[in-house]
Amino acid sequence: MSVVSVQHVTKLFARDEGEPTIAxxxxxxxxxxxxxxxIVGASGCGKTTLLRIIAGLETTTEGAILLDGVPVEGTDTDRGMVFQEYSLFPWKSVIDNIAFSLEMQGIPKAERRQMAEKYLKIIHLEQFRDAYPHELSGGMRQRVAIARALANDPKVLLMDEPFGALDAQTRNVMQRELLEIWAETQKTIIFVTHSVDEAVFLADKIVILSPRPGKIEEVISVDLPRMRDRTAPKFAEFRKHILESMEKSAIIR
Structure with a gap:
């Protein structure tokens, strides 16, 4: 059985005037x-909307999301969300940011500290446990955001363009570090990106959404060994195929 099942999901957004927008x-x-x-696709194709529906931050107009066969209704700790904006509390230290959601669950201080330390080690920021967000680089802040999402031990990690605000070099480093975190934690990850290169580097499968209204145009299995070589001919073939698929769907519509 699939861990996440998206079943006939349609999402409409009401407008003040005229017909609703079909996302x-x-x-x-x-x-x-x-x-x-x-998940890749043109701007406005519904990538983030789909991710937010899976997270329980938006509801479907039609259809359902199942997690381990159970319908998703609202947010829960079984799904962790990482946004493009770091969303860290500037007045809290790194370790306290990671432990925040555990504190909200009423987990005793010693236990949540131990759990936070575990994920602090995974993101390799032990020496910055007492630092504050303004003292960290963009990549380091995003690592803290990932650790905070993982601290709840979610079944699924949802990531909405988490590296979109980073410079190219830092973004490449973060992609490698995310793959290391994924290999260590064995989480299911659903990752929205505008970058085809990023998708080919990271994914087992790439879901291409058509321009609005968003429909699944194609699902591509990427059978390249990790860590992937961006200069390899096969890597370029995948990138070319995805770009052509996206362009074709845009022209048809």
Whole structure:
């Protein structure tokens, strides 16, 4: 059974005047445990909307999201969310930012500190445990945001363009570090990106959404060994195929 099942999901947004906007239309997707899935598509195709529906931050107009066969209703700790904005509390230290959601759950201080330390080690920022967000680089702040999402031990990690605000070099480093974190934690990851290069580097499968209304145009399995070589001919073939698929769907519509 799939860990995440997207079943006939349609999403409409009401407008003050005229017909509602159809963001997603009859989207169906099965995601298996421990898979790394990237969702790509043109701006406004519904990538983030789909991710937010899976997270429980938005509701469907039609259809359903199942997590381990159970319908998703609202947010829960079984899904962790990482946004492009770091969303860290500037008045809290790194370790306290990671432990915040555990504190909200009423977990005793010693226990949540121990859990936070575990994920602090995974992101290799032990020496910055008492630092504050303004003392960290953009990549370091995003690592803290990832650790905070992982601290709840979610079944699925949802990531909405988490490296979009980083410079190219830092972004490449973070992609490698995320793959290391994924290998260590064995989480299912659903990752939204505008970058085809990033998707080919990271994903087991790449989901291409059509321009609005968002429909699944194609699902591509990336059978390249990790860590992937961006200069390899096969890597370029995948990138070319995805770009052509996205361009074709835009022209048809």
């Amino acid at each position: 997603l239309k009859d989207v169906n997707l099965e995601i298996e445990e421990k898979q790394f899935i990237c």
